[in-house]
Amino acid sequence: METQFASGIADGVAGDGYEAGVEAGREAASNLNGTTADFCQVFSTAHFDYDDVLAGIRSVVGDEPALIGCAGTGPFTDVRSVESGIALALVSSETMTFQTGIGTGLSDGIHRALRDARKDLSGTDDSFPYRSALVLYDSLNSDGEELAHRVRRKLGARVPFAGGAASDTYQLESTPVFCGDRVENDAVVIATIDSEHQSCIVGNHGHEVISERFEVTEADGRQLVELDGRPALEVWQEAVRPYAREMFDIDLDEVADDHQTMLRMMGVFEFGIDQGKSYKMRACIESNPDAGTMSALVNIPEGTHVQVMRGTVDSQIDSARTAAQSANEISGGQYSGAFIYDCACRHVILDDEFDTAVDAMRSELTKPFVGFETYGEMNMNFGQTSGFHNSTTVINLFPE
Numbered sequence: 001m002e003t004q005f006a007s008g009i010a011d012g013v014a015g016d017g018y019e020a021g022v023e024a025g026r027e028a029a030s031n032l033n034g035t036t037a038d039f040c041q042v043f044s045t046a047h048f049d050y051d052d053v054l055a056g057i058r059s060v061v062g063d064e065p066a067l068i069g070c071a072g073t074g075p076f077t078d079v080r081s082v083e084s085g086i087a088l089a090l091v092s093s094e095t096m097t098f099q100t101g102i103g104t105g106l107s108d109g110i111h112r113a114l115r116d117a118r119k120d121l122s123g124t125d126d127s128f129p130y131r132s133a134l135v136l137y138d139s140l141n142s143d144g145e146e147l148a149h150r151v152r153r154k155l156g157a158r159v160p161f162a163g164g165a166a167s168d169t170y171q172l173e174s175t176p177v178f179c180g181d182r183v184e185n186d187a188v189v190i191a192t193i194d195s196e197h198q199s200c201i202v203g204n205h206g207h208e209v210i211s212e213r214f215e216v217t218e219a220d221g222r223q224l225v226e227l228d229g230r231p232a233l234e235v236w237q238e239a240v241r242p243y244a245r246e247m248f249d250i251d252l253d254e255v256a257d258d259h260q261t262m263l264r265m266m267g268v269f270e271f272g273i274d275q276g277k278s279y280k281m282r283a284c285i286e287s288n289p290d291a292g293t294m295s296a297l298v299n300i301p302e303g304t305h306v307q308v309m310r311g312t313v314d315s316q317i318d319s320a321r322t323a324a325q326s327a328n329e330i331s332g333g334q335y336s337g338a339f340i341y342d343c344a345c346r347h348v349i350l351d352d353e354f355d356t357a358v359d360a361m362r363s364e365l366t367k368p369f370v371g372f373e374t375y376g377e378m379n380m381n382f383g384q385t386s387g388f389h390n391s392t393t394v395i396n397l398f399p400e
Contacts, residue, residue, distance in 0.1 A: 002400050003093035005337025006031035007077040007368040011085045017048030020086045021056020028090040029060055031368070035092040037065040039191070041134065041339060042088035042178065043072035043372035046168040050176060050183040053086055058181070061090060066098040068191045069178040070136040070166035072372030073344045076358050078365065089337060089370040091398065096195035097128060102179035104187045106142040113142075114154050117190045128194035131159050132201075134339065134396070136177045137188040139165030139375035143222075143299045147188065148378050148387035159192075160381045162201045162396035164341035164374030165297075170263070172285070175375065197399035200335065202327040203379040205281050205392040206319025207272060211239035211308035219302050224284070224294045227306070231292025236284075239308040240269040247312070256289040266294070267348030270391055271306040279309065283345040283390035297345075297375055297390055311391060313353050316346050320357040323393040324364035333366060335397040340371030345391040347373045361393075369395075 008028030012020035029037070040061060044053045050071065057067070075087030103117035124131050135151055137144070144165055151161060166175035179189040193199065214235055218226035227235040237252050244250045244265055255261040263285060272279035286295040300306065320342070327338070340361065347354050361369070377394040380387030
């Protein structure tokens with residue numbers, strides 16, 4: 001039997017988590033052609049009680065499928081997108097097996113949390129020669145860059161993985177992950193997939209360089225304090241000012257205290273770290289005009305060299321389409337479905353054109369898919385050592 005991959009999505013309002021879970025679960029289950037699900041991944045917006053969401057899904061699919069998921073912004077599928085709702089995928093397969101594990105206390109130590117997450121993950125089975133993994137984590141309590149590299153060491157260099165940082169529609173209050181029936185903050189969840197065929201992971205970001213290179217000369221955790229010995233915000237503003245005026249007719253000095261406008265500007269004009277053939281994106285989400293600092297979604301250590309980048313609506317749509325094209329071409333169209341981890345910063349840039357970018361992926365991918373807007377994306381493939389990104393579309397194709 002070939003692998004069955006089915007998506008489901010539901011709109012909802014606060015307090016209706018159970019019913020939304022039922023609706024999304026039923027839609028996906030109805031597309032499994034009568035087979036029983038072995039695996040479920042679910043993304044839920046912060047409008048619901050997450051325990052109710054999982055209870056609703058379980059009422060449809062039962063207790064047997066391995067389940068992971070997280071809080072997520074802007075869930076979407078191959079059918080549609082929702083601002084408030086739930087999106088999930090069910091997978092049924094005789095050519096792959098699934099295991100899940102969860103580790104808590106990320107803020108106390110990534111090593112211990114990953115050790116706990118691996119307790120329930122057994123070694124590989126010779127009958128399934130290819131292992132890959134999915135990783136979701138609480139973005140408010142851990143550094144994604146460090147986590148990605150520690151996951152690589154724990155799983156081994158021969159295990160590619162994709163995933164993302166849980167998100168809560170820019171509230172920055174609570175970003176839990178799910179495993180089985182558990183909902184946990186300050187946690188990481190891992191699902192391993194052992195398969196007869198290899199999975200395919202592709203990423204693309206669509207930003208271009210607009211500045212010279214600057215050195216991070218002072219940083220405090222996720223806070224950028226100085227670039228080239230000057231206030232970080234001042235340096236960024238100098239690079240961005242003419243583009244903000246040209247593209248949006250915005251004077252950065254006049255909107256310095258307008259959080260929403262600055263959030264959009266920091267989404268459009270992010271920092272890039274030169275990786276040789278591409279750039280690793282780093283997004284900031286807060287600025288302090290009095291202190292001249294900027295706060296990023298992930299640590300940018302002192303000594304790092306960064307450049308200011310620009311992302312436009314058109315470039316973000318094109319990059320989503322290109323990621324989907326590449327995934328389809330690399331796999332030769334031989335896949336059952338896809339999980340997509342797309343950055344919430346891209347949602348900020350795209351604004352009303354967000355659905356246009358999802359439509360661009362729909363035009364290229366020929367099988368069902370499920371995704372959400374993350375606070376950071378993981379893409380650790382063979383030969384890669386730069387696995388954590390911002391403002392990037394990461395597509396993980398499941399084999400047939």
